[in-house]
Amino acid sequence: MTTELKDTTTETPPIPALSGGKYAFFFDVDGTLAEICAEPDDVSIPASVRDNLKTLAAATSGALALISGRPVEQLDQLSAPLRLPAAGVHGAELRDAAGNLHRVTLPEDVAHALQKQLEKGMAVMPGTLLEAKGMAFALHYRQAPAFQQQVLQLAESAVAAYPDLMLQRGKCVAEIKPRGNDKGSAITTFMQQAPFAGRIPVFVGDDLTDEKGFQVVNAMKGISVKVGEGSSHARYRLGRVSDVYQWLEALQRHLTITNNKETTL
Ligand SMILES: [Mg+2]
Structure with missing residues (x-):
């Protein structure tokens, strides 16, 4: 879906009362x-x-x-x-x-190789945190926002080698997860x-x-x-x-x- 995001902060109505439905x-x-x-x-x-x-x-x-x-x-x-x-x-x-x-699940060799690559990349960015979730990795930089660009670059270069994986950005986190x-x-x-x-x-x-x-x-x-x-x-x-x-x-x-x-x- 390619619908453009619209900032509706000031124009959204209140949540309707939830009645008359399941x-x-x-x-x-x-x-x-x-x-x-x-x-x-x-x-x-x-x-x-x-x-x-x-x-x-x-x-x-x-x-x-x-x-x-x-x-x-x-x-x-x-x-x-x-x-x-x-x-x-x-x-x-x-x-x-x-x-x-x-x-x-991720193939074990893929998970292992990715973990090594990400650990190595993040070791030089003090304050960042790598969270391994089995089939996904979260690269946290809440404690080290100055590394945002480098974390994103690391995540992008890691994802580029695996067509079945994709990058998902969040608040102070870049996640690598299975596509789909x-x-x-x-x-x-x-x-x-x-x-x-x-x-x-x-x-x-x-x-x-x-x-x-x-x-x-x-x-x-x-x-x-x-x-x-x-x-x-x-x-x-x-x-x-x-x-x-x-x-x-x-x-x-x-x-x-x-x-x-x-x-x-
Ligand atoms: Mg949330």
Whole structure:
């Protein structure tokens, strides 16, 4: 899809009230359900937010999934004790609602050669961090923004040798991942399966990696929500992570108040 990004920060309407339909919810994690931290390991989802996700999942017969660049294993740690359907590593891992995990793999020799090449390249850039995810690599430079150009060049030159891999840019990170998997394809896969199928998709995300998801959701006449400023395909917008929390809290209150009438979303 080649639609041009438009900065809609100042003209997006508020998210419509979710009533009169059955919805499926998809959430990015970092920068959406969790504040971004200098160290990816320091990130957390507050307990009250996890509670609200649980309520929302129950009200939608389980049609709530996390869609993230993180591996599914990390998503489970962040959402514990919840264990939600999840797409990790931008869709290269996908655990469906039945608990089956599907995973794209890289040939071992390719993964090994790439790791060596990236380790060597990043060793001369103090403050950068290489995260190996099995089938993907994240080159973080949040702690060393001066190396942005060099990190991108390293990632581009690494990807150039492998036609099955592609570069995905994010906030202070360049990721090398298998081609053909993105947040849009992950949402499409979920929407073809129970309990998501037949529902209206709602996707909330904050980064460039979420744009493919917004486009897919728009095409399904769903509700796409960008968190923060900047150009986006999303039709609606929330200012920051705390606004996502408030929106979830309001949804949860609506469900609790109307619970006696067996309201579902
Ligand atoms: Mg994010």
